[in-house]
Amino acid sequence: MNKNVFFRFSFYVSLSLLVLFAGKVFSQEREAEPADNFQMEVYLTQEEALKLVFPESDEIVTDEIIMTPEEKQHLEQLLKRRLFEDGFIVYIGKKNDEIQGYAIITEEIGKFHPFTFIVGVKPNGKISEIAVLVYRESRGGEIARKRFLYQFPGKSFKNPIRINKDIINITGATMSVQYMCAGVRKVLGVINEYYLNGKREINVTKEGNDKKMQSSAGVAHRNLNEKQSKKGDEASGKKLVKETRMIMGTFAEISTYSNNVKNAGAAIDAALNEMERMDALLSNYKKDSELSRVNREAAKSPVPCSAEFLEFIEQSLFFSELSGGAFDITVSPLVSLWGFFNEKGHIPSDEEINRLLPSVSYKNIEIKRNGDKKKPGTVFFKHISTQIDPGAIGKGYAVDKALNVFKKYGIDNACINLGGNIYVLGEPDGKDAWRVGIQHPRNKNEILGYLELKDEATATSGDYERFFEIDGDRYSHIIDPRTGKPVKGTIAVTIVAPSGTDVDALSTIVYVLGKEKGLKHLREIPGAEALIACENGGKIVLYTTRGFNEKFTRVENEGKTDVTWHVVSANQQ
Ligand code: ADP
Ligand code: MG
Numbered sequence: 180m181n182k183n184v185f186f187r188f189s190f191y192v193s194l195s196l197l198v199l200f201a202g203k204v205f206s207q208e209r210e211a212e213p214a215d216n217f218q219m220e221v222y223l224t225q226e227e228a229l230k231l232v233f234p235e236s237d238e239i240v241t242d243e244i245i246m247t248p249e250e251k252q253h254l255e256q257l258l259k260r261r262l263f264e265d266g267f268i269v270y271i272g273k274k275n276d277e278i279q280g281y282a283i284i285t286e287e288i289g290k291f292h293p294f295t296f297i298v299g300v301k302p303n304g305k306i307s308e309i310a311v312l313v314y315r316e317s318r319g320g321e322i323a324r325k326r327f328l329y330q331f332p333g334k335s336f337k338n339p340i341r342i343n344k345d346i347i348n349i350t351g352a353t354m355s356v357q358y359m360c361a362g363v364r365k366v367l368g369v370i371n372e373y374y375l376n377g378k379r380e381i382n383v384t385k386e387g388n389d390k391k392m393q394s395s396a397g398v399a400h401r402n403l404n405e406k407q408s409k410k411g412d413e414a415s416g417k418k419l420v421k422e423t424r425m426i427m428g429t430f431a432e433i434s435t436y437s438n439n440v441k442n443a444g445a446a447i448d449a450a451l452n453e454m455e456r457m458d459a460l461l462s463n464y465k466k467d468s469e470l471s472r473v474n475r476e477a478a479k480s481p482v483p484c485s486a487e488f489l490e491f492i493e494q495s496l497f498f499s500e501l502s503g504g505a506f507d508i509t510v511s512p513l514v515s516l517w518g519f520f521n522e523k524g525h526i527p528s529d530e531e532i533n534r535l536l537p538s539v540s541y542k543n544i545e546i547k548r549n550g551d552k553k554k555p556g557t558v559f560f561k562h563i564s565t566q567i568d569p570g571a572i573g574k575g576y577a578v579d580k581a582l583n584v585f586k587k588y589g590i591d592n593a594c595i596n597l598g599g600n601i602y603v604l605g606e607p608d609g610k611d612a613w614r615v616g617i618q619h620p621r622n623k624n625e626i627l628g629y630l631e632l633k634d635e636a637t638a639t640s641g642d643y644e645r646f647f648e649i650d651g652d653r654y655s656h657i658i659d660p661r662t663g664k665p666v667k668g669t670i671a672v673t674i675v676a677p678s679g680t681d682v683d684a685l686s687t688i689v690y691v692l693g694k695e696k697g698l699k700h701l702r703e704i705p706g707a708e709a710l711i712a713c714e715n716g717g718k719i720v721l722y723t724t725r726g727f728n729e730k731f732t733r734v735e736n737e738g739k740t741d742v743t744w745h746v747v748s749a750n751q752q
Contacts, residue, residue: 524647575683
């Protein structure tokens, strides 16, 4: 069984830098791939890998390197190989503001498919940890094992890392071993060049309690927005202040342009703290969250809840009503049955599904408001097996909460991103709008184009972020609560709407309902626009509403263009 559960990077404020051109590299001399070759093994999620590499860190920040052609050539000469990426995302683990190490998650191509691995490097240049996140072939997987990888820690860029000399080969896996050795050299080369040799001049600013990392001007954070601001002279010279944390099992990133780095840092910290508070309230993984408590107790008797929690449930119920049950936070038992919580894909029988369906209905949630500030109200489940899963709305909700906190600091611009649920406030320095790239749903190295947004939110629900495959069939993590089965037909939906909660919920709703019905429901939220991607006989058909199209610029794709575009009206019946 091939299973695949990917971390989410559905949206990029900055373009994805982890470029891999699997097909291009060795295609000429490649032998035909055996039919039984592709076998995906997911060993670690990105979050687990970062925890492994930075076990002690209290903060992990990211730094993006985009190489100029000259820099790339220099690195290629240094490594004596060709590189297929133009940049890297470097994770920097810190404890009490002190750098504990660097890590890069990267890919090399095995015999036919790329494998993904992480290499952690200490500030002294020596490898601290190395691990494989995903291996994609039936042969050569030995390189993911500890008994092979133990050979790397302690080695540095000074060590040549040659197969058979420095690293013991594994019979039958020579090619993978070779590529792993080259990949490790690549990471060491980058970290050595950019961080240990001082080229990057990372300065960690310490201002009061602010712990922001900034790079020397003009080098780092060259995302779509910054590239854009270089074009004109209108930019006021404000600094880009940015911080990334792992929250709700995904990346939370807030960026803002400011003259007052200290205030900007405090605003970002407070907003990220607010997201963490939402996680503590709404997590269905944390046993002590209010949501977990409700899940444990609400089928027995009404559970007293905070006003904030009741408001969250009410918002969720609003979207269930609006969508006629296509959106339903009680989908939890089905998500679990299909194996999406423990990331072990499983196709249940119709009988198993039918047994659970009565527990899945938002109508099973009963809210009683007391009108009392101290005892705002209770939540009761009318079915013994009802459970709540906040997955399709919680992140958007947390973005809105974070925005409210951020605004209190009097800053007029920000990009708040929680796992692809993005709200952009105002305008980036010197420009009219924030640019948000929209990923190609079938080619993670490409974007379809970018949105230009201001004071609004966007999010995507796609079948390419979390799914599993069995016998070539893809099962997405979005389930139609009415049938109990993963939705087919739609492959991605991007929504633009006034708030984070709107876009998170609506992207799931339109995904479940599909193009025709989905578009009708959009009309009920003023300002909501959509891009809907469907797959038809291997071809991707994209529909955008007029309003979406006005904010969107398509980009030429490098690969063969297998997409067709249609502009539709949300008002059409
Ligand atoms: P993302 O994982 O990118 O946030 P979504 O916002 O679309 O994607 O949320 C999908 C998650 O919501 C699933 O992983 C699952 O936990 C839950 N879910 C699945 N189907 C539904 C549905 N029909 N209604 C509400 N929640 C759902
Ligand atoms: Mg959603």
